[in-house]
Amino acid sequence: MSWTLTLTCDISPPKRDTQRTKIGKALEPEEEDKDMLGINPNFMCHRLSVNPNAKPMAQKKRKQGEEKRTVVREEVSKLVTAGFVREVQYPTWLANVVMVKKANGRWRMYTDYTDLNKACPKDPYPLPSIDQLVDGVSGYALLSFMDAYSGYNQIQMHPSDEEKTTFITEEGVFCYKVIPFGLKNARATYQRLMDKIFKKTIGVDIEVYVDDMVVKSEKANRHCETLERVFKTLRDHKLKLNPEKCSFEVQAGKFLGFMLTERGIEDNPDKCQAIIDMRSPQGVKEVQQLMGKITALSRFIPRSVEMARPIFGTLKKGRRFTCTSKCEESFKKLKTMIAAPSVLTRPVPGIPLCLYFSASDNAISVVLVQESQGEQRPVYFVSKVLQGPETRYWKIEKAALALVTASRRLRSYFQNFSIIVRTDLPIRQMLGKPDLAGRMMAWSVQLSEFDISFERRSHIKAQAIEDFLWSRNHSGGTNRSPDRTIPALRVESQQQPREYKALLVGMKLAQELGTKKLTVKSDSKLVTGQINGDYQAKDPQLAKYRDRASAMASSFDNFVLLHVPRD
Secondary structure, three states, rough: OOOOOOOOOOOOOOHHHHHHHHHHHOOOHHHHOOOOOOOOOOOEEEEEOOOOOOOEEOOOOOOOHHHHHHHHHHHHHHHHOOOOOEEEOOOOEEEEEEEEEEOOOOEEEOOOHHHHHOOOOOOOOOOOOOHHHHHHHHHOEEEEEEEEEEHHOOOOOOOHHHHHHEEEEOOOOEEEEEEOOOOOHHHHHHHHHHHOOOOOOEOOOEEEEEEEEEEEEEOOOHHHHHHHHHHHHHHHHHOEEEEEHOOOEEEOOEEEEEEEEOOOOHHHHEHHHHHOOOOOOOOOOHHHHHHHHHHHHHOOOHHHHHHHHHHHHHOOOOOOOOOOHHHHHHHHHHHHHOOOOOEEEOOOOOEEEEEEEEEOOOOOEEEEEEEEOOEEEEEEEEEEEEEOHHHHHOOOEEEEEHHHHHHHHHHHHHOOOOEEEEEOHHHHHHHOOOOOOHHHHOOOOOOOOEEHHHOOOOOOOHHHHOOOOOOOOOOOOOOOOOOOOOOEEOOOOOOOHHHHHHHHHHHHHHHHHOOOEEEEOOOHHHHHHHHOOOOOOOOHHHHHHHHHHHHHHHHOOEEEEOOOOOO
């Protein structure tokens, strides 16, 4: 094999030549290993756990065009020469080959293992957290990105399972002696192998996600030593690299869809450009494509869901697709935001993370930041569209939901760092109440496992938010009081005594929050009239509710109940 080794870091020519020689020597297999098939099967091989009740399936041979047949013939010849397949007679499982054209225009051969995969249970072996891996390799002086040579093909199939992988072509019937592409649980086996090989160095010298490997060094002058240790491990286990797909001693590179640099974590410029180059969505399919692209970059976009809501709103059932002026404006804002993306930081262990959130009628958004030397740097942005009854939550309930949502999506951060929630809302008091019930109780229990504390936001210069004002619709919406010093409670209901119950619940919460002045707006002329003394409460049940509301009203320094007709 001929290949060129390129080092891109800024080092002197003599040292560059020395390191190129060392790396090149490390990549060359030892003489006795030149014909090696890969991983020793006694160390790791792939086994199939086929359901004993599953009926073996033999697919009928499919017709293919001449171009595809030619490529299949060439690929099978390569597999036979490499010792990856062998001929089979009288197979019980039989699959067809599928040709897929890659981005570079070349064909890649897969095998249609749909039937075999259905007969095998899923291997639950866990894959690493992508967020943790990306954090684990960002901010380093030098990185080396490595790719195994035909990675899956370096792991042998267990002999008893080889013939289950049989496939049919014009050239005959063959089965794999190594893991083929398209086989269920292959990723889990490969991750298990890498975890086993690098069990002493993962997190220290290297990070691995299936067949993606990144070697990292905090000091540039120690990177070559780190590579030598990694290469020795690879050689000990006879795992070959593909030098043509490796990049050594670089300061930046792509890993799992992210751009890693010494500055931190940046979004993939190719993905950003793909959105910038898009035209305004002309149909449902284009909106769905845009949604997928935005989701892939959501970690870097503040309040992405809220910003894109007019676009996503075009997908509502029963509504004819129309790209409105609001949709166009939203799309332009997204492009502007993506054109100058945030650079996220790798959080430093031992320093707490601060959480800020915002809540609107239709979405909640969270940003996790870390403060160092008086500077705040974002770690992660999270957004969520509120669904159904969530849109009718009170503001403090939406705040608690934002915190719970962040703890679920960013669980690794919540487990490994102290979290400081900066807000003026009394979330801590609310979640700490002994008589909690329903969802608030469930959320309180979920959050109790983490080290979460609360601070007021107003003391942070340039980070202050508007004073806490809340209002309540019976339908759940929030409305800001025209008088900024008085919380406004709006009650909407058309049925008695439910309208009284909604009012009493709101008044009780206002008491618990220590509100001294309260304005209540209700669309019920009957309720406002009875409590204000304009109407009599002839119904005994309604009279009890009226008396209870009047008693609670007397606990406030100032209480005003207004009738506001429903629009």
